[in-house]
Amino acid sequence: MQKNNRYKKLLTNTLVLGIGTFGSKVMTILLMPLYTNYLTNGEYGIVDLLVQAANLLIPIVSLGINTAVLRFGMDGETDRHTVLTTGLVVNLIGFGGFFLFFPLIQRIPTFGSYAGWIYVFVLCSITRYLFAYFVKSLQRVRLFTLICVIGTATTLLLDVLFLAVLKIGIVGYILAIVLSDFISILLFFFTAKLYRYIRFKSLSRKITRAMLRYSLPLIPTTALWWITDVSDRYMVTWIIDEAANGLYAISYKIPNLLIIISGIFMDAWQMSILTEKSPLERQTFFSRVFSMYQSVVFVCSAGLIVCAKFVTKILVADSFYASWQYMPTLVVAMAASCFVSFLGTVYTVEKRSESVLVTTILGTIINIIGNFFLIRWMGVQGAALSTAISYGLVFAIRSIHTRRFVKITWDIPRFTANAVILLAQTIIMIQEIPLWPVWEGALLAAMLVINLRPLLHSLRAVVERRRGGQA
DSSP: OOHHHHHHHHHHHHHHHHHHHHHHHHHHHHTHHHHHHHSOHHHHHHHHHHHHHHHHHHHHHTTTHHHHHHHHHSSSSSOHHHHHHHHHHHHHHHHHHHHTTHHHHHTSTTTGGGHHHHHHHHHHHHHHHHHHHHHHHTTOHHHHHHHHHHHHHHHHHHHIIIIIISOOHHHHHHHHHHHHHHHHHHHHHHHTTGGGGOOGGGOOHHHHHHHHHHHTTHHHHHHHHHHHHHHHHHHHHHHTOHHHHHHHHHHTTTTHHHHHHHHHHHHHHHHHHTTOOOHHHHHHHHHHHHHHHHHHHHHHHHHHHHHHHHHHHHHSOGGGGGGGGGHHHHHHHHHHHHHHHHHHHHHHHHTOHHHHHHHHHHHHHHHHHHHHHHHHHHTHHHHHHHHHHHHHHHHHHHHHHGGGTOOOOOOHHHHHHHHHHHHHHHHHHHHTOTTHHHHHHHHHHHHHHHHHHHHHHHHHHHHHHHHHHHO
């Protein structure tokens, strides 16, 4: 890719993907008044466990092949007919194997009466991910975004219909997601003309083995990240109760804005970095983008902590208001998760999925041990703290290990100052020390001052390169 076009493409893809992805993710936050008014704390806790369990099953059932579809579809070396067809066949075989476990799923407490819905949820999800990733590998970003917007609108309307009008509770929540996914599948299939890429004669054992060799280590990796993210919810339910988990699940919504913002950027970032062939240019590209990325993550995190109580008061029912007290710690956890994800792209570029697995195993072990002791000691706050610690340690490990492949240039003093300010904000907010709004505002201002210059410098570099590309 030409040097002048690299940043322009990253910026453009980030903005376009942001329209669709941000809207769909933020919708879950805007719908919090609907969820918290039409579902009890216990019902929301059950819904959260069902959806999280289905999200765990998705990479397992699909054998992680959907991620390989994106990686191999963008490498410019593998026939795309083979890539999509392989992905489709592996998904169907995986779901067929999963179906054999239906009697077992029915026997699981809490899940048993919703077993059929879990299967429909998983089938629609793995197919939608397959088509969406393949469309992104074609770099049809605008089409991807349009369908995401339509899917968002569909989910919104169906949630209102099933929860507020028909009042069918947990089933209505799941059904809204399933129908939205099904509509997205049809749109991807016909508007992108994906049927032209499905050729069973193009299947290749060599390509299938290569894709599975890349994707299979990602199955336990994804499962372990799921455990890191969700084990605390199961353990809160086990050690305390479902109502406590309902509060904890709600407390994730605002901090997840960081993951949403990061996810939008990471989608565009992967599309850009996978096309970069020069090791030296790749190192410069990584370093400059990370400098901007860390500033955005820290500033957004500081802003979310300041607004935690206010936003919670507006968005949730009174019975869920106490969830605000877990948000600052979870914001720190999500910030660390964003940095972990960024460094994970180094492994993606190098096709080092085994390194992703090893570092993830360490994080999961730390999180489970932390949950076991901290929840008993600190209650729900202990679950949030355990998550933050596990992500922080994985980030530290990856920051050292990834230098074997890409030596990212770090601004250590700025990163340290940002981290100290964020931790100070978290402690002040949770403890509600006297004049805490004043302290929070001052720390946010300090964060902005520290990061203003690098943000402006990065934006100026993007604008200059964009002009250079147009010259």
